[in-house]
Amino acid sequence: MPELLRPFIRGEFTPSESSKTMDIFDPSTGEVIAQTPCCTQKEVERAIACAKDAYPAWSETPPHKRAQYFFKLRNLIAQHFDELTMLVARENGKTWSEAAGDVQKAQEMTEFACSIPTLLMGEGLMNVSSGFDTVRYREPLGVFAGIAPWNFPAMIPMGWMAPLAIACGNTYVLKAASGTPMTSLRFAALYQEAGFPAGVLNVITCSRNEAELLLTHPDVSGVTFVGSTQVGLHVYATAAAAGKRVQALCEAKNHALVLKDAPITRTAAGIMNSAFGCAGERCMALPVVVAEEAIADELVRELVRLCKAQKIGPAYAKETHLGPVVTQAHRQSVTAWIDKGVREGAELVLDGRGCIVPGYENGFYVGHTIFDRVTPEMSIGNEEIFGPVLCIKRVRDFEEGLALMNANPFANGSVIFTQSGHYAREFARKTHGGMVGINVGIPVPAGVFSFTGHKKSFFGDLHCHGKDAVLFFTESKTVTSRWFDEEEIRKEKVSTWDGTI
Numbered sequence: 001m002p003e004l005l006r007p008f009i010r011g012e013f014t015p016s017e018s019s020k021t022m023d024i025f026d027p028s029t030g031e032v033i034a035q036t037p038c039c040t041q042k043e044v045e046r047a048i049a050c051a052k053d054a055y056p057a058w059s060e061t062p063p064h065k066r067a068q069y070f071f072k073l074r075n076l077i078a079q080h081f082d083e084l085t086m087l088v089a090r091e092n093g094k095t096w097s098e099a100a101g102d103v104q105k106a107q108e109m110t111e112f113a114c115s116i117p118t119l120l121m122g123e124g125l126m127n128v129s130s131g132f133d134t135v136r137y138r139e140p141l142g143v144f145a146g147i148a149p150w151n152f153p154a155m156i157p158m159g160w161m162a163p164l165a166i167a168c169g170n171t172y173v174l175k176a177a178s179g180t181p182m183t184s185l186r187f188a189a190l191y192q193e194a195g196f197p198a199g200v201l202n203v204i205t206c207s208r209n210e211a212e213l214l215l216t217h218p219d220v221s222g223v224t225f226v227g228s229t230q231v232g233l234h235v236y237a238t239a240a241a242a243g244k245r246v247q248a249l250c251e252a253k254n255h256a257l258v259l260k261d262a263p264i265t266r267t268a269a270g271i272m273n274s275a276f277g278c279a280g281e282r283c284m285a286l287p288v289v290v291a292e293e294a295i296a297d298e299l300v301r302e303l304v305r306l307c308k309a310q311k312i313g314p315a316y317a318k319e320t321h322l323g324p325v326v327t328q329a330h331r332q333s334v335t336a337w338i339d340k341g342v343r344e345g346a347e348l349v350l351d352g353r354g355c356i357v358p359g360y361e362n363g364f365y366v367g368h369t370i371f372d373r374v375t376p377e378m379s380i381g382n383e384e385i386f387g388p389v390l391c392i393k394r395v396r397d398f399e400e401g402l403a404l405m406n407a408n409p410f411a412n413g414s415v416i417f418t419q420s421g422h423y424a425r426e427f428a429r430k431t432h433g434g435m436v437g438i439n440v441g442i443p444v445p446a447g448v449f450s451f452t453g454h455k456k457s458f459f460g461d462l463h464c465h466g467k468d469a470v471l472f473f474t475e476s477k478t479v480t481s482r483w484f485d486e487e488e489i490r491k492e493k494v495s496t497w498d499g500t501i
Contacts, residue, residue, distance in 0.1 A: 005036040005181060007043060007205060008188040010050040011198025017043060022178045022205070027093030027324035028314035030362030034091075036181050039206040044173075044213050047202040051143040051171035052219045054199030059140045059169040063117040066167055070113045072194040077107045077187075084186060088153050089315040091180045093324040093364065096316055098278050102154040106187070108447045109159035109465055113167035119470045120168065132482045132499040138474040140169030141221040141245075145214040147175045147235065149226045150326055151281045151386075153183035160451070160464045161224050166200055168473040170221070174203045175214060179326060181205045215239040222246065222472065224464060226283075229410075229456050236459035245472060248459040249451070251384040252283045252412035255393075256441065257401040257427065260294040262417040267439075268302040270417070274441030275390040276307070276368055279325050283457070284413050284435070284444050288374075288381055288391045290401045296394045300372050303390070304350050307368035314360050324364040325387055331364040334387030338369055341380035341389075346371040352388060376404065384410070398423055406432045411454035413443050434458070 004021065006013040016037030024034040039047075058066075077084065081103060088099035124135035146161035153176075162172050176184035181203075188203045208231075214220055215238040222245030225235040232248035239246045256274070258267055274286035291299050310321035325331050335353050342348055352367030366388055374381040374391040381391040395401040405414055414433025418424055424438045434454035437443030444451065450466035452458075462472035480499060495501075 002032050003034040005034055005185055005205070007037065007039055007047070008185060008192075008201070008203040009043070009047050010202070011192055011196075013185075013189075016040070024091055024179060024182065025327055025364075026090050027326055027364045028090075028316065028360055030328065030364060034182060036178060036205040038178075039204045039210060041210050041213060044204060044206060044210050045217075047173045047204050048143060048145075048214075048217055048219050050199040051173050051202055054197055055140075055142055055171045058166075058171055058197060058200050061169070063120050063167075063169070066169065067114050067116050069194055069196050070110055070116070070163065070167060073190060073196075074107060074110045074114060076190045076194055077103070077110060080186075080190065081107075084154060084183060086316060087183045087186055089323075091182045092150065092153055093315045093326055094278055095320045095323045096318045098323070099315065102152050105152075105155035105447070106159040109163050112447050112465070113163040116164075116167040119467070120474070128480070129499050129501065131488075132480055134478055134480045136476055136478045138168075138470070139477055140473065141475055142170060143173060143220050144170050144222045144224070144473065145173045145175070145220050147211055147214065147223065147225045147227070148177045148184065150177035150179040151278070153177065153180040154187070156226050157184045158187040159447070160226070160469075162201060164465065164469045165473045166196075168470060170473055171200050172202065173214065173220070174201070175211045176203055176205050178205055178207070212238075215244070216242045220244060225249065232459055245462075246460050247462065247464055247472060249283070249453060249464065250457050250459065252285075252410045252453065252457050253288060253382060253384055253408055254284060254286050254410075254413040254415070254433070255288040255290050255405040255408060256286050256415035256417060256437075257398070257405060258289055258291045258295065258299060259398060259416070259418040259420065259423060260292045261419045262295070263419070264295060264298055264302050267417040268299060268306055270439070270441040271390070272303060272306050272310075274415075276310075276322055276388045277442070279323055279366070280388040281325060281386050283453075284442050285386075286413075286415060286441050287385060287389060288393060290393045290395055290404055292398075292401070293394050293396060296372075296392065300349060300370070300392055303370060307350055307370070310368065312355060312365060312367055313357055314363065322368065322388060325366055326364065328364050330387070331366055334366050334385060334389065337380060337385045337387065338389060341371050341374075341378070341391075344378040344380060346375075346378055346380060346391070347373045376407070382408070398426070402427065402430060406430075408432070409455060410457045412457040413437065413453075415441055415443060
């Protein structure tokens with residue numbers, strides 16, 4: 001029988017009251033490896049209440065003491081690194097190196113949280129007005145909630161969401177992704193082992209219906225969401241209307257512009273990694289290449305050659321380059337998109353449909369797929385597929401390529417491959433992408449910077465991780481003070497603008 005998972009509420013793993021469960025698959029084999037409960041609304045309410053109960057004492061814990069918990073947690077992540085990597089590979093389908101990177105990014109943000117005393121330092125000015133001093137502090141707000149996607153079971157919930165919120169003095173309710181909750185629940189056990197007080201972190205699994213409560217509950221101060229733009233817009237509108245802070249990180253259709261001076265082999269290798277890494281199941285994937293016509297044929301030939309040399313196989317086999325997609329339903333969705341691209345008239349130069357891995361015939365595999373001569377009106381080049389599918393669009397020159405890219409309604413990342421400093425600088429200035437790569441296919445910054453998507457890729461004001469996250473998870477308070485001397489004590493008249501001018 002598959003393992004029945006338990007939600008983590010008030011520092012304990014307790015059986016759910018719900019009789020409804022959701023299957024968790026090993027994408028490499030197609031087998032059900034666990035089941036997770038669809039927690040009831042009552043259980044979601046209890047998780048929020050436990051976080052609220054834990055908040056007063058946790059928020060009063062000095063930042064340097066909160067940091068000590070994260071030092072312990074960081075060491076536990078390092079100690080259990082391979083175990084966590086295997087969990088990600090088994091429930092998500094990332095290759096071993098990709099799964100290790102997922103865990104590494106969660107560890108990176110945990111390390112960043114260790115510096116919370118410095119991150120929370122305010123600012124002050126003595127004698128801001130004659131005899132008056134002003135300081136500004138940052139304080140936590142209360143209970144925060146996270147609604148995590150299935151594609152990064154470690155990095156997003158346990159990197160982007162929980163660590164900085166908790167380090168800032170808030171408490172947290174995480175709705176783990178229903179399809180990939182095992183990693184988040186294992187991280188919750190490490191929080192427990194690190195000694196975090198009960199209720200500081202709570203992890204539940206439920207359907208969208210029960211998760212709706214996180215958007216409207218009066219005891220939730222803010223919400224972080226990662227997922228589709230359609231759902232993200234709903235999360236943003238609903239939670240913001242309820243007076244909550246919101247970060248909604250949504251879809252993308254990132255483009256790379258390849259100029260004729262780019263070194264073809266190295267550029268193709270970077271594109272292949274960016275387009276097909278994590279089976280294309282990431283919002284910073286590179287599913288579209290805009291190539292100058294002068295080098296497009298050569299680039300496509302090199303991409304096909306490199307892709308054919310890659311090994312497709314089970315996620316946890318360390319020699320695998322391309323693993324499976326997450327579920328059979330998603331495999332069908334990606335395959336349907338490939339069918340649509342053919343119907344739209346794109347030139348299919350590498351077809352990943354019908355991919356079978358010997359010994360893993362029931363796995364959810366889609367091979368490398370490349371479409372050439374994709375035109376602006378083709379939906380396959382404009383909408384997010386979230387799979388190992390690469391589209392090539394051809395342009396005459398830099399200006400046409402940049403205009404084509406900026407017409408994209410999404411703006412997570414944009415990339416240029418060139419040896420020209422002039423065009424690299426022009427691209428960085430004029431692209432709409434929030435994260436820009438110059439000869440860097442996946443321009444996600446290290447965690448000390450923020451993840452800065454634009455346009456329909458992000459809804460909110462403050463981005464996740466980096467300094468933006470500290471601002472998102474705290475509010476500012478200014479304190480102005482004055483101490484009376486003997487002469488001041490005897491004054492009977494005070495200016496209307498006392499201390500402000």
